[in-house]
Amino acid sequence: MEAIKNVLGKYENEYIEDYKPTWVKAKFKNPKDLLNIVKDLKEVGVETCSTVSPTDFIDENKIEVNYFLEDLINKKNVWLKFDLPRELEECKIDSITPLMPSADWHELEAYSTYGVKFEGHPNLRYFLISADYFGKFPFRKDFDWKKHEESLIQNIDDITSEWLDEYEENKKTLPKDGSETVLHWGPTHPASGPIRLVVGVDGENIKWVDPDIGYVWRALEHLVERKDFVGAITSVERICFMDNPNPMICYSEAVEEIAGKEITRFAKLMRVLLGEIGRCASHLISMGGFFGNAGLHTFVMWTMDIREYFLDVLEDYSGARIATASVEPGGVRYPMPDNWLETLEKAIKKYEDTVPDMLDIFINNPLMKTRAINTAKISREDVITNYMAGPIARASGVKLDVRIDEPYAGYDEIEMDYVTCENGDVYDRLYIFFKELNQSMDIMKQAIAKIKEGIEKGEMNPKKDHLVRMPRRMPAGEAVTRVEWARGEMLMHLVTGEKATSPYRLKLKAPSVNHTMVLDSLLRGKTLSDIPLIYGSMHICQGDLDR
Amino acid sequence: MFDNIWFQILVFPGLVFLLAWTFFVFYFARKTLAYIHKRVGPHFNGPAGSLQTIYDIFKLLTKENITPKTADPYLFNIIPLVTPIVAALPVILIPWTPLMHNGVVLDTNYGVLGLVVLIGVEPFLLFLTGFGSNNKYSFLGGMRVLAQMLSMETPFFLAALSPAILFGTMNLHDIMYSNTWLTTLILLPGAIIFIIAMLGILEQPPFNIPEAEQEIVYGFYTEYSGTNYVLLKFAEFTEILVVSAAAVTLFFGGYRGLFFDSFFCLFLKIVLIAIVMVAIRASNPRLRLDQMLKFAWSWLVPLAVLNIVWIIFAKLYILGA
DSSP, X not given: OHHHHHHHHTSOEEEEEEETTTEEEEEESOGGGHHHHHHHHHHTTOOEEEEEEEEEETTTTEEEEEEEEEETTTTEEEEEEEEEESSTTTOEEEOOTTTOGGGHHHHHHHHHHHOOEEETOTTOOOOSSOGGGTTTOTTSTTOOHHHHHHOHHHHHHHHHHHHHHHHHHHHHHSOSSSSEEEEEXXXXXXXXXXXXXXXXXXXXXXXXXXXXOOTTOOXXXXXXXXXXXXXXXXXHGGXXXXXXXXXXXXXXXXXXXXXXXXXXXXXXXXXXXXXXXXXXXXXXXXXXXHHHHTTOOHHHXXXXXXXXXXXXXXXXXXXXXXXXXXXXXTEESSOOOTTHHHHHHHHHHHHHHHHHHIIIIIITOHHHHHHHTTSSOOOHHHHHHHTOOHHHHHHTTOOOOHHHHSOOTTGGGSOOOOOOOSSOSHHHHHHHHHHHHHHHHXXXXXXXXXXXXXXXXXXXXXXXXXXXXXXXXXXSEEEEEEEEETTEEEEEEEEEOTTBSSOSEEEEEOXXXXXXXXXXXXXXXXXXXXXXXXXXXXXXXXXXXXO | OTTOHHHHHHTSXXXXXXXXXXXXHHHHHHHHXXXXXXXXXSOSSXXXXXXXXXXXXXXXXXXXXXXXXXXXXXXXXXXXHHHHHHHHGGGGGSOOOTTSGXXXXXXXXXXXXXXXXXXXXXXXXXXXXXXXXXXXXXXXXXXXXXXXXXXXXXXXXXXXXXXHHHHTOOOHHHHHHXXXXXXXXXXXXXXXXXXXXXXXXXXXXXXXXXXXXXXXXXXXXXXXXXXHHHHHHHHHXXXXXXXXXXXXXXXXXXXXXXXXXXXXXHHHHHHHHHHHHHHHHHHOOOOOHHHHHHHIIIIIHHHHHHHHHHHHHIIIIISOO
């Protein structure tokens, strides 16, 4: 920490302060210093960029750019802030992508939505947003959404013409004879989901891959600003349907931090339970989907069968199976129903009964091993440069888990250790999910025991302790919270104004962005058959990719 | 009745029988797979959903037949007509029931030869469907069919040869009646190679590489719809019937049963093979094209050659011919 502070102190700053146990927060006066700061930080071990988040302060006529940099090995994080003028011509800052490749798509996203120009970015282009938003920078506070939607026909024409242009360009650039062509893997492909991989192939061999994302871009970061603090959870939870409670936990922690409220121990443990249920539901789909991508649909049916039991638990709690809206600022939304813990124990038992069959038939399947072992390895260095998060990083042997590094909710009470695999190949990226499921079951058992004990001793009241009253109006402030989401680190940066009733700005950082970013380097030189397998092994969810 | 040529063409083992088989195996595969998947499968139409496949096929027949603008219209539409006929031709060589003369429609001394040649032509027609569609995915599927055909047919032919060598005849009826418990054991390695190669020829998992939907959409089927699609599917199921019946006839004594000889003994054996196929399909992911090639050429072909050596050895020293 001191080393980082020394480095940052060399540059002209407004303040350098500690923030939470693992963060250093610093605001600098001169944006020109950015590259030197990042260079110096790299020397003290901060090598990864988590995300870039601009905030538009229209009243002060400035855009504040936040950089969230992380040292994955020593668990030290840096939060840098720079002020830029709002005018499009002067809203420029140096790109850190050449120094930290993990910032690549995050910078593109900031450019497309806020118009912050990153000078020196290797390929600065509009990204994520559809063609009708090009050059309009929709997340700026002065963008008029209603007016934009009035010219509907023109917008559709813009999108279509972008497609046709691409088609024409392919016609020109591709050789007339020979076996080279461009294949589209998605967006309506049996295994892709709403993402389009533009694959340049020579016969069956892949020359290059260019992921085209944004098919489910719902502008969630903007939708949150239209809602009040509780209503915002409905936008936040729609990041991805597979792991539903964890994003809400992340958002609620940020709101509580700004409000300065502490929630009850019961609510914290309930958050652990709900978070782990979400993780199990998501991991089960991910594992099944991996085999589905390899052409075997039995496993996905089996895992769906187990998942139903976990969804039953969520339904008992909140009335909904997928979009539960079960966590809100101040605790968890509902009191605990009677016999709810027994339903959860039933689900855990169902999973544990199926484990031997799962291992024998699927996880140790020799044909799957032939395809997966030693395919598309991700080394520890790749994890750090490109910031592979969560299970993907742990499959490569990097000890990375927000639940342990920066405990939130009730995780500080839980005994757990990093689960890792060694090789970082496709097989490990499947096997890690199995290991993590077992770990989740263990965590849930611990939390259940703690809640039962608390109720017996009379320390907790499951009917009243679930929620503490939150202030109606928030003070001005900002917070950064992280949770270990099913697919990796989820980071939220929340900014509120004075006496606010709704968030001023919420940046959602989700891990799938980085996981999609590396597809090109993973797939180059492989064959067409490897696309579904490797793509499936990255466990990408388009919901959190596009937001 | 069974020796009447029109009865043979139209009813058994001709059109009606093949259609009935298509409906049956479609339903059977769906239901068995659903059971392994922990699903219900077809349920609402007919007893236990048995009419569902019939409805599905008639629904497809009423659908519009779309020929893509870029496709070769003649090739695209003619191949689906030729394929089921070629797929159904080997039916005349297989001994179906003792009610017919010698059990077969066409009693010939070159049965095994006719069978492997007619089965071997089929994948080439499927390649032509992909070629005629003039679509990138279809074409890749077609190329994969060709690669798979070349590598899988070698062990297939060699394995089919082993009973002919052992019994010294290519007449399928004779082969069937020469089979004893001892020769079945001798032929067992050949039978296993035959069934593995059969999965490759029929494009069944784990060798369903040409129609890998996660990779190349639906391979050579991609552009087909309506009646053409039904015809191609009909050809596929007919081929499954023919090849499994060939396996049973060559290695497991055809329609001979433990207590009586009947078509139903043959049918039961075919269903057993179908169950094995569905079980493999339900528990194994797809192989990669290059892994399939490597498996075929560095394991299956050498083993098939060794199997021939073993058959000759067994013929000389065990059966003492």
